Amino acid sequence: MSFSLRNGLKLITLLTDFGIKDGYPGIMKGVIWGIDAQIQIADITHHIPAQNILTGSIVLNRSFDYFPAGSVHIAVVDPGVGTQRMPMAARLGEHFFVLPDNGLITLPLQKALERGWPTEFYHLDQPKYWLTAVSNVFHGRDIFAPSGAHLARGVPINELGTRIERPVTLELPQAERTAEGWRTQVLDVDHFGNLITGLSAKQIDPLSVQRVRVAGVEIPGLVKTFGSGKAGDLVALIDSDNRLSIAVVNGNAAERLAAQPGDQVDVVLNPGLPKERA
Amino acid sequence: MSFSLRNGLKLITLLTDFGIKDGYPGIMKGVIWGIDAQIQIADITHHIPAQNILTGSIVLNRSFDYFPAGSVHIAVVDPGVGTQRMPMAARLGEHFFVLPDNGLITLPLQKALERGWPTEFYHLDQPKYWLTAVSNVFHGRDIFAPSGAHLARGVPINELGTRIERPVTLELPQAERTAEGWRTQVLDVDHFGNLITGLSAKQIDPLSVQRVRVAGVEIPGLVKTFGSGKAGDLVALIDSDNRLSIAVVNGNAAERLAAQPGDQVDVVLNPGLPKERA
Amino acid sequence: MSFSLRNGLKLITLLTDFGIKDGYPGIMKGVIWGIDAQIQIADITHHIPAQNILTGSIVLNRSFDYFPAGSVHIAVVDPGVGTQRMPMAARLGEHFFVLPDNGLITLPLQKALERGWPTEFYHLDQPKYWLTAVSNVFHGRDIFAPSGAHLARGVPINELGTRIERPVTLELPQAERTAEGWRTQVLDVDHFGNLITGLSAKQIDPLSVQRVRVAGVEIPGLVKTFGSGKAGDLVALIDSDNRLSIAVVNGNAAERLAAQPGDQVDVVLNPGLPKERA
Numbered sequence: 003m004s005f006s007l008r009n010g011l012k013l014i015t016l017l018t019d020f021g022i023k024d025g026y027p028g029i030m031k032g033v034i035w036g037i038d039a040q041i042q043i044a045d046i047t048h049h050i051p052a053q054n055i056l057t058g059s060i061v062l063n064r065s066f067d068y069f070p071a072g073s074v075h076i077a078v079v080d081p082g083v084g085t086q087r088m089p090m091a092a093r094l095g096e097h098f099f100v101l102p103d104n105g106l107i108t109l110p111l112q113k114a115l116e117r118g119w120p121t122e123f124y125h126l127d128q129p130k131y132w133l134t135a136v137s138n139v140f141h142g143r144d145i146f147a148p149s150g151a152h153l154a155r156g157v158p159i160n161e162l163g164t165r166i167e168r169p170v171t172l173e174l175p176q177a178e179r180t181a182e183g184w185r186t187q188v189l190d191v192d193h194f195g196n197l198i199t200g201l202s203a204k205q206i207d208p209l210s211v212q213r214v215r216v217a218g219v220e221i222p223g224l225v226k227t228f229g230s231g232k233a234g235d236l237v238a239l240i241d242s243d244n245r246l247s248i249a250v251v252n253g254n255a256a257e258r259l260a261a262q263p264g265d266q267v268d269v270v271l272n273p274g275l276p277k278e279r280a
Numbered sequence: 281m282s283f284s285l286r287n288g289l290k291l292i293t294l295l296t297d298f299g300i301k302d303g304y305p306g307i308m309k310g311v312i313w314g315i316d317a318q319i320q321i322a323d324i325t326h327h328i329p330a331q332n333i334l335t336g337s338i339v340l341n342r343s344f345d346y347f348p349a350g351s352v353h354i355a356v357v358d359p360g361v362g363t364q365r366m367p368m369a370a371r372l373g374e375h376f377f378v379l380p381d382n383g384l385i386t387l388p389l390q391k392a393l394e395r396g397w398p399t400e401f402y403h404l405d406q407p408k409y410w411l412t413a414v415s416n417v418f419h420g421r422d423i424f425a426p427s428g429a430h431l432a433r434g435v436p437i438n439e440l441g442t443r444i445e446r447p448v449t450l451e452l453p454q455a456e457r458t459a460e461g462w463r464t465q466v467l468d469v470d471h472f473g474n475l476i477t478g479l480s481a482k483q484i485d486p487l488s489v490q491r492v493r494v495a496g497v498e499i500p501g502l503v504k505t506f507g508s509g510k511a512g513d514l515v516a517l518i519d520s521d522n523r524l525s526i527a528v529v530n531g532n533a534a535e536r537l538a539a540q541p542g543d544q545v546d547v548v549l550n551p552g553l554p555k556e557r558a
Numbered sequence: 559m560s561f562s563l564r565n566g567l568k569l570i571t572l573l574t575d576f577g578i579k580d581g582y583p584g585i586m587k588g589v590i591w592g593i594d595a596q597i598q599i600a601d602i603t604h605h606i607p608a609q610n611i612l613t614g615s616i617v618l619n620r621s622f623d624y625f626p627a628g629s630v631h632i633a634v635v636d637p638g639v640g641t642q643r644m645p646m647a648a649r650l651g652e653h654f655f656v657l658p659d660n661g662l663i664t665l666p667l668q669k670a671l672e673r674g675w676p677t678e679f680y681h682l683d684q685p686k687y688w689l690t691a692v693s694n695v696f697h698g699r700d701i702f703a704p705s706g707a708h709l710a711r712g713v714p715i716n717e718l719g720t721r722i723e724r725p726v727t728l729e730l731p732q733a734e735r736t737a738e739g740w741r742t743q744v745l746d747v748d749h750f751g752n753l754i755t756g757l758s759a760k761q762i763d764p765l766s767v768q769r770v771r772v773a774g775v776e777i778p779g780l781v782k783t784f785g786s787g788k789a790g791d792l793v794a795l796i797d798s799d800n801r802l803s804i805a806v807v808n809g810n811a812a813e814r815l816a817a818q819p820g821d822q823v824d825v826v827l828n829p830g831l832p833k834e835r836a
Contacts, residue, residue: 047302
């Protein structure tokens with residue numbers, strides 16, 4: 003499969019838990035531009051909570067398919083760097099990934115399978131596509147950045163390593179049916195303090211939601227957007243990721259409710275309406 | 281008007297209150313590069329305080345005219361996303377803007393009017409320049425990023441929507457004349473803890489300043505730069521934005537004075553010198 | 559010397575203590591692109607602790623030589639802006655720097671001297687390579703960004719100013735020999751809370767390390783990587799910068815030990831093994 007962009011440019015994104023104070027993401031850009039200085043690079047984030055593979059997978063999944071076909075997504079949340087976990091390249095439809103085989107691919111892979119995209123996975127075991135000296139502690143610099151750069155400049159993915167049949171995937175917290183509707187949890191808290199839950203708009207008809215319970219409070223129904231209500235109102239809505247979210251109009255729901263990832267969220271459905279989408 | 285850069289490159293800047301941990305600014309870059317992967321993109325900031333339109337306007341105004349003519353500035357501080365406020369494109373002289381019509385344009389517009397630049401404003405009401413699916417909650421991704429990309433790749437601004445006569449503008453806190461000089465306030469606190477006030481170097485002759493009073497302390501006269509004095513000295517000076525600022529040499533004035541935006545600042549002028557510039 | 563990249567592209571990196579909330583690094587990109595909009599720009603970091611020249615030099619040294627030959631590194635940690643300290647351009651081998659002559663160059667220069675690279679230094683005293691209006695307070699925008707852009711677009715370094723013989727350098731904290739091995743200190747704490755010490759892998763044989771003492775605890779020997787051990791284990795290892803570092807497996811050593819830069823670190827060598835590398 004050809005993965006050149008239509009205008010010949012080459013795109014890489016970076017997603018890590020490295021933070022931005024120590025220069026590590028910049029070093030990865032230096033390695034990439036040392037291989038091909040025409041590659042365009044966008045930061046997705048470097049603020050995945052340290053070693054939190056699940057949050058890394060959520061943010062990667064939220065982002066990757068807004069980039070054009072052929073983009074290469076380098077994702078490094080890698081508590082097992084230098085141990086037995088494998089460095090991996092993956093293709094999901096027209097999207098490419100370079101990342102540790104530790105479950106980071108889970109949510110993009112789930113999306114690919116739902117959409118019937120072709121998938122392939124390779125163990126990055128060809129040192130000619132790495133830096134000459136490989137440390138035990140910074141494969142983002144020594145293996146993932148150079149492998150991603152070679153992929154973006156046109157090396158076919160199957161030359162980067164040996165085929166893997168099934169990558170490692172995470173067990174995800176699943177929303178469950180209850181007598182009154184659904185039980186899910188807070189998966190993530192965003193920059194605005196919005197509580198992002200594990201319940202997808204695919205699982206519920208927004209019109210059928212009667213109440214949402216979280217952290218001891220009840221919120222009536224869903225609103226359309228963050229500004230629907232008076233400043234300070236607690237609201238529930240479907241967010242830009244198509245997930246049920248809890249927000250405060252012009253405020254911070256996580257602070258207001260002292261809520262955090264893992265907190266239970268109950269959705270009470272209107273009994274007179276269909277409980278589940280076809 | 282043609283807005284191509286002299287060498288054919290295309291530039292976009294991003295200014296938001298999205299923060300950088302959740303991937304939202306990266307997603308906007310993906311949307312832009314999906315339309316034209318040759319566009320260069322610079323982040324101005326993603327750390328405008330949440331929903332603070334005034335600070336957004338101050339930082340946008342500080343930055344935009346250091347970019348070359350023809351650059352497109354996408355600014356999204358948008359508490360009213362999905363409500364009646366209009367998405368807007370604007371031209372101020374040779375500078376282009378894509379942003380909500382909620383007052384964000386206020387300070388760049390004031391600069392344009394002071395300089396006699398031509399201005400024009402459009403309601404972004406042409407869905408063919410948006411993403412196909414538009415959410416109620418993330419117009420940065422769904423409307424502003426694609427509209428900005430089309431503008432940067434050469435679509436004339438008047439094709440993006442219907443002409444607006446007057447955009448929404450904010451009431452700005454104004455410095456006032458007092459018997460002894462000027463009364464203003466802290467508008468913003470920068471990363472170094474410098475207190476940026478509402479008084480401009482255009483309003484005062486720096487040589488005429490006898491004392492500056494803030495948070496119960498008095499500072500004698502103005503110094504030339506941040507390093508003028510001993511480490512720990514509290515000083516007043518004209519900053520890089522041509523505003524009166526209060527700083528601590530090698531230190532943090534906001535922490536030292538427990539000062540914050542809105543705090544009153546009094547400037548006492550030397551009675552023997554002219555009080556106001558012509 | 560020619561410093562064009564092999565494919566004709568031009569690269570600049572930025573390292574500052576400006577933070578990212580106020581728009582200052584974005585303004586520098588605007589100035590650079592106003593001179594040549596084809597220059598690629600990477601942020602190394604804008605989170606050097608305010609006015610901390612030593613940390614700036616450490617991060618600059620960790621990063622610069624991962625960028626291709628001919629890259630221009632603009633570094634601005636500049637407590638003396640607008641005072642007598644000189645703005646400077648430097649060449650170390652095939653790497654270019656634009657920065658204040660205040661000691662920021664110290665560690666890259668030490669690396670250049672160790673490797674026998676040619677070096678040259680110039681006082682940026684040619685206003686034609688600056689912005690037209692130069693403030694006393696933001697030379698990053700007014701002098702360093704435009705000088706770096708001219709260098710990256712091909713102006714020979716010796717046209718930017720007058721030759722300087724020796725740049726200012728910092729006194730660095732040196733690791734010392736002790737009866738039992740080495741005494742050094744914590745130089746920096748990274749985003750993960752790892753404690754980076756002043757002892758280099760060039761100074762010790764990793765196999766010879768028997769114990770590391772810091773903050774009242776003793777750590778046996780060195781491990782290979784951050785994941786070598788159980789979650790929560792305190793470990794010592796050689797980091798990606800070839801320095802002795804102290805980490806907690808999947809955790810934060812600085813928080814665990816309440817450790818900070820300047821804290822003493824003692825290394826006890828195995829008496830039966832060679833104490834020092836040739």
